[in-house]
Amino acid sequence: MVGQLGHPRQVKPLRLGVADAGEVLTLQRAAYVSEARAHDDFDLPPLLETFAEAQAALESCLSWGFRENGRLLASVRLTVTGHVGLVTRLVVAPDRQGAGLGGGLLLAAEAAAPPEVTVFRLFTGSKSVGPLGMYAKHGYRETHRTPENNHELVHLEKARVP
Numbered sequence: 001m002v003g004q005l006g007h008p009r010q011v012k013p014l015r016l017g018v019a020d021a022g023e024v025l026t027l028q029r030a031a032y033v034s035e036a037r038a039h040d041d042f043d044l045p046p047l048l049e050t051f052a053e054a055q056a057a058l059e060s061c062l063s064w065g066f067r068e069n070g071r072l073l074a075s076v077r078l079t080v081t082g083h084v085g086l087v088t089r090l091v092v093a094p095d096r097q098g099a100g101l102g103g104g105l106l107l108a109a110e111a112a113a114p115p116e117v118t119v120f121r122l123f124t125g126s127k128s129v130g131p132l133g134m135y136a137k138h139g140y141r142e143t144h145r146t147p148e149n150n151h152e153l154v155h156l157e158k159a160r161v162p
């Protein structure tokens, strides 16, 4: 499994659900500290999400993750509304970032999305240099910005390639 994760695009993502909420929340809080520091805002929604809210989210959306020897290394959520797939909460364990897991899971979630999805949307903070670079690398283009506390949210979109 370790070797396979060196090539994350070749690893099938695991579906995550309500039973994974505790691990997802722990991973999410660890991962988002860097974004909180970048934006000087420790009240980012991913850091404030409660266990009950995480359970409810995982009940209602699609979610996938990568595990290695049981440890959850990365997770992502996809909420489908009509033909739109909204990608949220893409996170990778801090000690495993920069090795392709985040991009690999993003592409895996796109591939696993229901057939009615023709466009993927997501948003990230304007000071999220790493995520903005990663999303651009994977074909996402900015559509607009909205104000958010002391920064902006950058909204991005990518058409699904049939």
Ligand SMILES: CC(C)(COP(=O)(O)OP(=O)(O)OC[C@H]1O[C@@H](n2cnc3c(N)ncnc32)[C@H](O)[C@@H]1OP(=O)(O)O)[C@@H](O)C(=O)NCCC(=O)NCCS
Residues within 6 Å of the ligand: 031, 032, 034, 035, 089, 090, 091, 092, 093, 096, 097, 098, 099, 100, 101, 102, 103, 104, 123, 124, 125, 128, 129, 130, 131, 132, 133, 134, 135, 137
């Ligand atoms: C964003 C996140 C999911 C990316 O996962 P990852 O496994 O580290 O990313 P990958 O290794 O797949 O991709 C790295 C790519 O990101 C981009 N990137 C990363 N840091 C960057 C930086 N400082 N400047 C520009 N681009 C950067 C590059 O395109 C890089 O590709 P390259 O290695 O070919 O140069 C992860 O860093 C994370 O969990 N961050 C905290 C939570 C978060 O911000 N999530 C996104 C919310 S919208």
